[in-house]
Amino acid sequence: MDKFIRLSAVAAPLPMSNIDTDMIIPQQFLKTIKRTGLGLGKHAFTNIRYHDDGTERADFVLNQPAYRAAEILVTGENFGCGSSREHAPWALKDFGIKCIIAPSFADIFYGNCFKNGLLPIILPQDTIDLLMDDAGRGANAIITVDLEKQEISGPDGGVVSFEIDPYRRHCLLNGLDDIGLTLQKKDVIKDYEAKTRLSQPWLFKD
Amino acid sequence: MQRTLYDKLWDSHIVEQQEDGNCLIYIDRQIIHEVTSPQAFEGLANAGRSLAQPAAMLAVPDHNVPTGPDRATAINAEDSQIQLDTLEKNCETFGVDYIPMMDVRQGIVHIVGPEQGFTLPGMTIVCGDSHTSTHGAFGALAFGIGTSEVEHVMATQTLILKRQKNMRIDVDGTLGQGVSAKDIALAIIGEIGTAGGTGHVIEFTGSAIRSLSMEGRMTLCNMSIEAGARSGIIAPDQVTFDYVMGRPQSPKGAGFEQAVSYWKTLPTDDGATYDKEIFLKAEDIIPQVTWGTSPQDVLPITGSVPSANGDAGIERALDYMGLEPGQKLQDVKIDRVFVGSCTNGRIEDVRAVADVVKGRKVADHVTAWVVPGSGLVKAQAEDEGLDQILIDAGFDWREPGCSMCLAMNADKLGPQERCASTSNRNFEGRQGPKGRTHLMSPAMAAAAAITGHLTDVREL
Numbered sequence: 001m002d003k004f005i006r007l008s009a010v011a012a013p014l015p016m017s018n019i020d021t022d023m024i025i026p027q028q029f030l031k032t033i034k035r036t037g038l039g040l041g042k043h044a045f046t047n048i049r050y051h052d053d054g055t056e057r058a059d060f061v062l063n064q065p066a067y068r069a070a071e072i073l074v075t076g077e078n079f080g081c082g083s084s085r086e087h088a089p090w091a092l093k094d095f096g097i098k099c100i101i102a103p104s105f106a107d108i109f110y111g112n113c114f115k116n117g118l119l120p121i122i123l124p125q126d127t128i129d130l131l132m133d134d135a136g137r138g139a140n141a142i143i144t145v146d147l148e149k150q151e152i153s154g155p156d157g158g159v160v161s162f163e164i165d166p167y168r169r170h171c172l173l174n175g176l177d178d179i180g181l182t183l184q185k186k187d188v189i190k191d192y193e194a195k196t197r198l199s200q201p202w203l204f205k206d
Numbered sequence: 207m208q209r210t211l212y213d214k215l216w217d218s219h220i221v222e223q224q225e226d227g228n229c230l231i232y233i234d235r236q237i238i239h240e241v242t243s244p245q246a247f248e249g250l251a252n253a254g255r256s257l258a259q260p261a262a263m264l265a266v267p268d269h270n271v272p273t274g275p276d277r278a279t280a281i282n283a284e285d286s287q288i289q290l291d292t293l294e295k296n297c298e299t300f301g302v303d304y305i306p307m308m309d310v311r312q313g314i315v316h317i318v319g320p321e322q323g324f325t326l327p328g329m330t331i332v333c334g335d336s337h338t339s340t341h342g343a344f345g346a347l348a349f350g351i352g353t354s355e356v357e358h359v360m361a362t363q364t365l366i367l368k369r370q371k372n373m374r375i376d377v378d379g380t381l382g383q384g385v386s387a388k389d390i391a392l393a394i395i396g397e398i399g400t401a402g403g404t405g406h407v408i409e410f411t412g413s414a415i416r417s418l419s420m421e422g423r424m425t426l427c428n429m430s431i432e433a434g435a436r437s438g439i440i441a442p443d444q445v446t447f448d449y450v451m452g453r454p455q456s457p458k459g460a461g462f463e464q465a466v467s468y469w470k471t472l473p474t475d476d477g478a479t480y481d482k483e484i485f486l487k488a489e490d491i492i493p494q495v496t497w498g499t500s501p502q503d504v505l506p507i508t509g510s511v512p513s514a515n516g517d518a519g520i521e522r523a524l525d526y527m528g529l530e531p532g533q534k535l536q537d538v539k540i541d542r543v544f545v546g547s548c549t550n551g552r553i554e555d556v557r558a559v560a561d562v563v564k565g566r567k568v569a570d571h572v573t574a575w576v577v578p579g580s581g582l583v584k585a586q587a588e589d590e591g592l593d594q595i596l597i598d599a600g601f602d603w604r605e606p607g608c609s610m611c612l613a614m615n616a617d618k619l620g621p622q623e624r625c626a627s628t629s630n631r632n633f634e635g636r637q638g639p640k641g642r643t644h645l646m647s648p649a650m651a652a653a654a655a656i657t658g659h660l661t662d663v664r665e666l
């Protein structure tokens with residue numbers, strides 16, 4: 001997995017609430033059997049990004065010259081609600097987004113981000129409002145996200161800190177694949193199974 | 207200490223508690239389908255890993271399958287065929303129990319699991335699909351996961367999770383005539399919003415919940431995710447045990463008795479506390495329909511389209527839906543009816559529709575479909591003669607699958623087509639690019655099919 005340590009980048013303001021996974025990547029682009037090399041990025045936000053004839057909508061933030069290279073998204077509450085599809089973070093990542101800052105996220109989407117080297121950050125609405133203003137200044141306003149220090153610094157030098165689960169932070173900082181980590185606990189898992197086989201034998205079919 | 211149902215489910219599945227509050231949680235069952243599993247199998251193969259417990263898995267294709275009469279030859283999209291073939295091939299390679307499309311047991315994952323007795327009380331159940339919350343109706347901790355987590359469960363039979371908070375939604379009293387579990391679900395989402403349950407596991411309690419059948423309980427738990435909760439649960443009781451008994455994969459004989467005595471220890475202890483509590487009266491719930499592009503955009507059928515009052519979100523939703531503020535919901539004309547999905551594709555739902563449309567005719571301008579949630583639902587409905595009632599009324603009676611719940615197969619709304627739908631999401635484009643979805647119960651969808659506009663089924 002890609003590491004996430006520190007990122008200085010343009011942040012795009014997307015002040016909408018309840019952006020759902022269908023909006024992030026519509027279902028017609030889910031018909032793949034691969035995880036990478038999908039080019040999902042060009043389909044990210046299809047319905048709000050393109051006109052019916054496939055041309056770009058000028059009013060969509062990521063189509064504007066200042067934000068084409070944005071790597072941070074500042075957005076509204078309940079981002080990523082809806083389906084469990086990991087295609088949503090894949091599409092964002094393929095577009096080039098590495099960090100999403102919002103007042104709240106839907107649970108499944110939030111977890112999916114970490115598995116793909118994307119950092120979702122939860123901050124109170126008033127802090128989001130300030131960052132939204134910063135982001136509104138386009139390419140002139142570089143925001144820096146430091147996962148090691150758990151800090152975001154704005155273009156004017158203001159610093160806010162954020163909370164994050166220590167285990168998830170550790171995995172992101174080191175680019176760790178948590179399947180490998182869990183497999184090291186094989187014995188504890190086997191012990192649990194042996195114990196449960198006695199108390200709830202119907203759970204095991206073999 | 208007194209514990210809730212969720213506390214008990216959680217505690218009994220802890221393999222290891224980490225210092226940072228995360229837990230390694232044992233997963234008893236995983237169901238897979240063709241859309242969210244191929245990348246997980248690929249990851250597994252690339253890392254040279256194998257399945258931890260192949261017997262704890264069940265695979266069934268549902269999202270991509272055609273639902274027309276000639277389904278064996280009907281898949282004209284090459285990418286759909288590739289997903290279906292890949293699922294079959296992976297199951298063969300890794301030794302997973304696989305139900306093929308032409309098998310009578312095939313259907314939507316969340317309908318098939320319970321039917322097969324794969325879903326049992328007290329379990330942890332996952333699937334790469336957010337509506338896995340459905341299985342919580344059995345008193346199981348069931349939730350949707352992303353593809354990376356699917357792979358994690360495949361390789362380790364565990365997940366690393368943090369304990370959620372406890373939320374209780376109590377619905378007391380008796381539901382009125384024409385009001386169903388779907389109306390309870392929509393009324394709850396209208397009350398708490400689509401993020402109301404975020405970070406929580408919702409336990410549904412109260413006499414109105416207890417009197418629901420397993421089908422109704424599944425409808426309700428299915429929609430928990432639409433209220434932001436990854437899981438919704440209902441304590442197992444005699445209704446649950448009766449449903450589970452005799453299913454192909456449920457325990458038999460003395461094993462069943464042993465299981466039931468364990469399941470009886472699961473309900474929340476008297477005096478246990480919740481982090482959040484919501485109380486509703488069943489008598490206050492009247493049939494619900496959505497007007498916008500989020501499940502929380504919901505109103506009683508007696509209501510009118512709201513005005514935006516400068517709210518950009520509402521404005522956008524009204525524009526997308528082609529509705530005028532102040533317009534009476536009952537005057538909204540529809541083009542299509544879709545009865546089906548993992549929310550309302552069960553036998554009881556088909557019965558509810560047949561009940562309303564018996565001896566009546568679908569309005570001339572309406573195309574109405576019933577898509578049973580599984581081959582077994584279809585067979586049972588046909589045994590009961592429901593298919594004939596529906597066909598006589600002018601409905602299309604189709605083969606099982608996700609169908610028009612999401613526009614991933616051939617079944618879709620056209621642009622601006624307006625649909626009375628029993629599914630769970632009315633997001634923009636969910637049922638087809640530019641399609642317009644109104645969520646409601648099967649009885650309400652049936653009533654709309656007959657009159658050609660949104661209709662209060664109680665008045666039909």
Ligand code: SF4
Nearest residue numbers: 337547548608611612
């Ligand atoms: S019926 Fe709809 S919600 Fe249910 S699993 Fe299929 S696509 Fe998902």
